[in-house]
Amino acid sequence: MKKFLFCLLWIPLPIHAQLQSVSYNDGVQSLNGFVSKPATPNKEQSGILILPAWMGIDDHSKEVAQQLSALGHHAFIADIYGEGNYPTSTSEAGKQAGIYKKNVGDYQRRIQLALDELIKAGANKDKIIVIGYCFGGTGALEAARAGLNVVGVVSFHGGLGKAEDRTTKEVRPKVLVLHGADDPFVPEKEIAAFQKEMKDAKADWQMVYYSGAVHSFTNKKAGTDNSRGAAYNELADKRSFQHFLTFVKEIL
Numbered sequence: 001m002k003k004f005l006f007c008l009l010w011i012p013l014p015i016h017a018q019l020q021s022v023s024y025n026d027g028v029q030s031l032n033g034f035v036s037k038p039a040t041p042n043k044e045q046s047g048i049l050i051l052p053a054w055m056g057i058d059d060h061s062k063e064v065a066q067q068l069s070a071l072g073h074h075a076f077i078a079d080i081y082g083e084g085n086y087p088t089s090t091s092e093a094g095k096q097a098g099i100y101k102k103n104v105g106d107y108q109r110r111i112q113l114a115l116d117e118l119i120k121a122g123a124n125k126d127k128i129i130v131i132g133y134c135f136g137g138t139g140a141l142e143a144a145r146a147g148l149n150v151v152g153v154v155s156f157h158g159g160l161g162k163a164e165d166r167t168t169k170e171v172r173p174k175v176l177v178l179h180g181a182d183d184p185f186v187p188e189k190e191i192a193a194f195q196k197e198m199k200d201a202k203a204d205w206q207m208v209y210y211s212g213a214v215h216s217f218t219n220k221k222a223g224t225d226n227s228r229g230a231a232y233n234e235l236a237d238k239r240s241f242q243h244f245l246t247f248v249k250e251i252l
Contacts, residue, residue, distance in 0.1 A: 019034045019062055020035050021034055022076070026109065034065060035075070035077075036065040037121060038070070040072060041122070042252075046248075047118045047124065047129075048118075048130075048131060049075075049078060049115055049118050049130045050064055050076065051136030052078070052133060052136050054134055056087060060221075061077045061136075062077065064131075074122050075118075076121060081096050101159070111139055115148065126151070129150060129247075133218060134157055135159070137158015137159065138158045140153040141158065141177075145162065145171065147170075147172065148173075152247060155176070155179075156218055157179060157183060160177065160191060168197050174247070175204065176208070176243065178243060180215060181213060182212065182226065183214050185229060206247075210233065210236035214226045214229055214233075217236040218240065
């Protein structure tokens with residue numbers, strides 16, 4: 001009964017795992033990610049790749065990595081931008097993220113390189129889930145669209161769209177989208193197109209809406225003013241994490 005309650009209740013986990021920096025490369029571009037290894041891995045030796053929001057690797061992604069390794073998963077935080085390209089403002093972040101949204105092949109390659117590092121760290125290559133926040137949520141969906149060897153992808157308040165001229169291919173990983181019901185940055189047209197894409201791709205997909213939540217609802221540094229379009233929502237944050245854990249339990 002205690003285990004059942006744990007799955008339903010959001011309980012802050014004591015974090016004992018230490019993050020370790022990992023240097024890797026995409027050609028001549030140096031990348032700097034972080035790995036968090038579990039003290040006691042689960043029997044699946046599962047791995048979870050974390051794709052950060054548009055400002056790049058931040059305190060939130062590091063906290064999530066440690067939480068996940070405390071649960072027995074190998075966790076790795078991807079560096080998408082690389083040395084010399086880390087944004088220091090939202091305008092710079094928008095430009096950097098825009099590069100990868102337009103050049104999805106480059107984004108997908110950077111995700112694959114991070115997956116390779118996660119496997120090197122000890123994760124079972126056939127038991128990996130990709131999760132992402134905002135810009136990283138878009139990346140999680142791109143991992144599914146690219147047919148990367150992952151069993152599931154999870155998007156937290158991410159962009160859902162893809163260019164209309166891109167071919168829709170079969171999507172094999174299970175897909176979970178956790179979405180703020182009042183998010184002004186993801187229009188209804190984009191949501192409808194995404195849902196049609198998932199149906200056409202014969203995907204096993206779910207989409208959960210959180211009332212009163214806008215963009216960035218997991219980001220504690222986003223403030224609480226919904227009128228700005230991006231704001232933290234404690235209830236949506238906790239509920240979405242539990243939906244994510246249920247998804248992980250189902251797959252693994």
